[in-house]
Amino acid sequence: MPAVLYIVLLVGVPFALSIAYSFSDVTIGDQSIDFVGLETYERVVDNPVFQTSLVNNFRFTLFSQVLVTTLSIILALALAQDFPGKWFFRFLILLPWVTPIALGTVGWLYMLDTIYSPFDYVLRELGFLANVEGKGGFVRGLTDSLQSLGLVESDTALKLNCQVRGEREVCFFNMQWLGQDQTALGSVIAVHVWRMLPLSTVIVLAGLTSIPKDIRDAVAVDGVGHLRAFFEVTLPLIAPITGIATLFGLIYTFTDVTVIAVLTKGNPANETQVLPYWAYLKGIQGTNLAEGAAIALFMFPFLLVIAVLVLRFISRREVT
Amino acid sequence: MSVVETKALVKRFGDVVAVNSIDLRIEEGEFLVLLGPSGSGKTSLLRMVAGLEKPSDGQILIGGKDVTFMPPRARNLSMVFQSYALYPHMNVFRNISFPLKAEGLPYEERKKKVEWAASIFGIEHLLHRKPRQLSGGQRQRVALARAVVREPGVFLLDEPLSNLDAQLRATARDEIKQFQRRIGTTTIYVTHDQVEAMGMGDRIAVMHLGNMHQLGTPQELYREPADTFVATFLGSPPMNLVKKDSCIIGFHPEHFLPEDVLHPETATFSFAFEVTRVEYLGADRFLYGMVQGAEGPTRIISKVPSLVTLNFEAGRKYTFVVQESDLKYFDHASGKRIPPLPFTTVEPTAQAVVS
Structure with a gap:
């Protein structure tokens, strides 16, 4: 009973309220709920940011979840092996999860800084970034020597930080990870993957260790190679638990704002804008509660589909 | 078909010696049973032969x-596990054909081979089922077929x-032996x-705490046990052991009979037997x-056969x-x-009766 009460009060009431808001013209300044039909929805959909956010929301969610699932399986397989110092590595892997995520992300904000980013430093030292003199660095040195041998055309050195703008090629001194269209979403996804990986790895690891020892021995005696053993036995056996972890990850990522709020706030020019953060910007910062509610409700169908999938998954998979 | 040999095979887990220098030679086509209580090292020995466990010392041929030092797949052997270790996500056909895929x-x-193997164990009609849809006996047959x-x-x-x-165990025992x-x-x-060991083994190796106590045919083990462990481990009920002054004497329950029914060919040894239960x-x-x-x-x-119709009551001496x-x-x-x-030194108090 308390659980039902809890869900009704903390989930049901806000949900009903947000539906009511979305059909009205409520703002923080005028909290009377006046019914305006679909007008709020029309306004939201007509906003060009809506489409960007919607697409980004899916890109952000799907790319990071594909990466998280793939990497967590690889990581879990590695951690399931017996090697000295295993507990220490497991501890390291779990660290991002136990770090308060806002703090961890602030750390990344410095790592991806426009001027002092350590990544840029490494890239510059290697010669991947064009610098003022156009000299130095391992890659540049390499292309210089290849050039002197006549093996490559001149000026083929990799310049990650240059873009063609119209007729001109513009080079920044830094990568500006969070400031450029091409790298901003990638950076956000990478940090989100860093953050989600530990939990997923632990879940997959639990799945791996729950495979009976006899089954693993049988695979060894049956004499199949490692790849076949993985794809035909290990993967199918961890599929249910990995599937659940992935579905939960999808729901979590789809509605998550932390990484985006700390790193980019949706910038540059809404290139990393997603629905939940946009809803916050419109509804809370922009005081237009009705639009905020309408935006947030656009996520509902997707979440519903995933939730139904989770429930079906759980009820279908009875243990052998 | 191969001869399997272990030479001074040792397995240590930390300070525990699980298998203590076992020399064993299993002949071509032989059915050898490793018999022992849990913790005797029999499973460790088997797993070393399989290549699932690395020996601490010694050799396997x-x-x-x-x-x-070869991995299991290089040894051309197959193994049936206690839990059968069927792949739960594959149907019976895929389970059996999995080693062939390798x-x-x-x-x-x-397909031909799977059908042949399935026919040996009479499971042709189950090929499309998943392991969880099978009974224990059927799973065991699938494991054998694989x-x-x-x-x-x-x-x-x-x-x-x-x-x-x-009940199933008795039939399965017979089937495994036959095939x-x-x-x-x-x-x-x-x-x-x-009982399994006696019924199935051409020879039995009796193991206890990592050591092999005796290796021999079921008859040898039963009639001439090498030590008190083997004597008490075999037979149901096992051999009776009675401490005497200079040694321990042992005799099988079926050889310990009422005075009136035994027609001895040699000297006999008598006891005052106080029956408690x-x-x-049926037969005994x-x-x-x-x-x-x-x-x-x-x-x-x-153990008194049913042919003996004498009446025995608990609490009386015979x-x-x-x-x-x-x-x-x-x-x-x-x-x-x-x-x-010599007879008399063994049992000074017993009446030695020479017939």
Whole structure:
């Protein structure tokens, strides 16, 4: 009973309220709920940011979840092996999860800084970034020597930080990870993957260790190679638990704002804008509660589909 | 088909010696049973032969080839596990054909072999079921079929019957023995059940705490146990042991009979047997009771066949006898078998009756 009460009060009431808001013209300044039909929805959909956010929301969610699932399986397989110092590595892997995520992300904000980013430093030292003199660095040195041998055309050195703008090629001194269209979403996804990986790895690891020892021995005696053993036995056996972890990850990522709020706030020019953060910007910062509610409700169908999938998954998979 | 040899094979887990320098030679086509209680090292020994466990010391040869450091798949053997270890997500057909896939056989050939293996164990009609849809006995057959299908040089069976109910176990025992005879593959069978061991083994290796106590045919083990451990581990009920002043004497329950019914061919040895409980089992009666040993009363059992119609009551004393030829003598300290001692020095208080 308390659980039902809890869900009704903390989930049901806000949900009903947000539906009511979305059909009205409520703002923080005028909290009377006046019914305006679909007008709020029309306004939201007509906003060009809506489409960007919607697409980004899916890109952000799907790319990071594909990466998280793939990497967590690889990581879990590695951690399931017996090697000295295993507990220490497991501890390291779990660290991002136990770090308060806002703090961890602030750390990344410095790592991806426009001027002092350590990544840029490494890239510059290697010669991947064009610098003022156009000299130095391992890659540049390499292309210089290849050039002197006549093996490559001149000026083929990799310049990650240059873009063609119209007729001109513009080079920044830094990568500006969070400031450029091409790298901003990638950076956000990478940090989100860093953050989600530990939990997923632990879940997959639990799945791996729950495979009976006899089954693993049988695979060894049956004499199949490692790849076949993985794809035909290990993967199918961890599929249910990995599937659940992935579905939960999808729901979590789809509605998550932390990484985006700390790193980019949706910038540059809404290139990393997603629905939940946009809803916050419109509804809370922009005081237009009705639009905020309408935006947030656009996520509902997707979440519903995933939730139904989770429930079906759980009820279908009875243990052998 | 291969000869399997272990030479001074040792397995240590930390300070514990699980397998202590075992020399064993399993002949071509032989059915060898490793028998022992849990913790005796029999499973560790089997797993080392399989290549699932690395030996701490010693050598393993299969078909004359040193395979000590080879992975399981290089040893051309197959194994049946106690839990059967069927792949739960594959149907029976895929389970059986899995080892063949590893060999890279084309589908048509795999299909033929799977059907052949399935027909040996009468499971052709189950090929499309998943393991969870099978009964315990059917799972066990699938596991056996999967082991047979590759026609390996050596079969390893790790307590394959212990998850079956008693009735099924008897039939399965018979089936395994028969099919092993038919295909003649060298087989190592691990069990803690001496009835299984006696019924199936060409030879039995009795193990305890990592040591091999005796290796021999079921008859040898039963008639001439090498020590008190083997004597008490085999037979149901096991051999009676009674401490005497200079040694331990042992005799099987079925050789310990009422004075009136035994027609001895040699000298006999008699006890005052105080019956405490009578168990009626149809073909036999088990009489549980006490005799006087060197260190006080000792519990022993008599197995009286139903041909003997005498009446026994709990709480009464009867005179029971054993033929001298049925007595085994063991050393007090080591438990090892020793040659028969002169009669009178063994039992000064017993009445030696010469017929």
